[in-house]
Amino acid sequence: MRLTVGQVHRYVLALASSRSCFVLGDHLPFRMLSLPRAVSFHQTAWHDTQTVEDKSGLLTLASLEVQNKVEYGKKEIATRTGGTKPSSRALALNMKPKVSSFNAKPVKSSLPKSAVLKKTLKIDESLFSAKSFEELGLPPLLIDRLNKEGLTAPTEVQSAAIPIISRKHDAVIQSYTGSGKTLAYLLSILSEIGPLKRPTEQDSVEAVIVAPSRELGMQIVREVKKILGPSDKRLVQQLVGGANRSRQEEALKKNKPIIVVGTPGRISEISAAGKLHTHSCRFLVLDEVDQLLSFNYREDMHRILEHVGRKSGTSSRDILGPLARRSECQTILVSATIPFSVIRAARSWGHDPVLVRAMSVVPLESITVPRPMLSQTDANSNSPSNSVNQAAVDSLPPSLEHYYCTSKAQHKVDTLRRCIHALEAQTVIAFMNNTKPLKDVVFKLEARGMKATELHGDLGKLARSTVLKKFKDGEFRVLVTNELSARGLDVPECDLVINLDLPTDSTHYAHRAGRTGRLGQKGTVVTICEETETFVVRKMRKQLAVPIKPCEFTEGKLLVHKEEDVE
């Protein structure tokens, strides 16, 4: 039976959705798994993780063969010392390693270290130690612009990623939230294209950057404009949903941007209408890749992956999968949380794909599927719910303090106020799960004299960006929002994140938490839950392998409780 690529994808999606195990043909888009391996994956699926993923609609393109989700192991091979880097995060921007007062027990892996990552890439060690943009070999014009913006030294992940990308590797960039991943890829790209580059040939749309939300898209656009400077800012064009599409198309025609940044739906719409030509694109970036490869975005991402960087005349028969080989185009996948399914997808690219993390670069081919790691206290129980979610663990900044307190639902707003006062927090992001109660919370806070505002999908694009700007400018002390703001949102001043509703799982917890403690700053995360929900917090604590300490707020102070079973 011969199927077209589109048919194949639909067929695979349908089967994967039903969680069936099925045989793969040679012409199917994914080549990685044979049936016996797929069967064994299916049998050893982590039921706990899977249930959660299903709820959030996460179906990675890479895992379409078998609906399965596993995380890669934490054990990195540090290139300089040959051992893991205990303080690699803390070293970002020359931060001093933070000694936690909490004695977390080590997690126990049931897998020998060597089975997780087999080998490191042979790479010049000195690359990781670059302390300046000059040492990284960035073009002088670009360095001038960075200095003008007050950026003088690269972060660790930038030191690792920039040389790798300049060597034409496809890369998966993983590092904790707020560690500077955006500039890690932007500086690599702006070294090669646009007015600040090393001199080369002519310009057209040469980089496509895809982000899952309008806010993140606009944030990336602002970052590019900041680097390009006022005279060249027209060279980046936003293509996010919710904005006037004809205006975006006109701007594409008039300004001839070299970089476009947008959401999957709008990029794919404009591309389908023939108004965006990306065949000779040199860089494709998927920011928050694990989210972009989820089920929700499958149609749009499929179109984007099929078209960007594919020279016309290339038959769709040649496509090995959505992340197909693009001979000229470098693909860069970015997230604080990279599940193994993304690694598996990325392996089908052509340009020696590597996993870049602060202080380590590893060929993707050498990363094997890990078995679940159990937290020490539960190593004997073998329960999947006790598995450490390594991707989420790796995404947490080291400088965060985590607490939880209990409150009746009707008293949560008061608890929130007491928490803000006790911690003297100035810039607070409070997460909830539904829009209506979210509005009620804003109303109650305002009624009690605390400046608060709301951000959610029911607001139009203009309202959303106005709210965000005002919050960043300090006009509001509390931003009450939902999952929309959990990914990528950069408000450097944010000193407190509150979970007024529980996040869906530990990965969502990690992304919400990452809105504070950015770039080595201090940050606190407080989960306010009902008594009956505390077991969920404890479970996340095990999966994240961090202390989430029980506490209460009385007489304007934070009181931390002891808990017998804190790991």
Ligand SMILES: Nc1ncnc2c1ncn2[C@@H]1O[C@H](COP(=O)(O)OP(=O)(O)OP(=O)(O)O)[C@@H](O)[C@H]1O
């Ligand atoms: N080299 C640098 N020097 C100073 N500040 C930097 C540098 N690189 C990035 N920053 C700043 O650090 C902040 C966090 O960066 P960024 O948003 O890229 O983090 P991230 O790793 O992408 O986080 P997330 O995973 O939450 O998306 C931003 O305000 C950015 O401007």
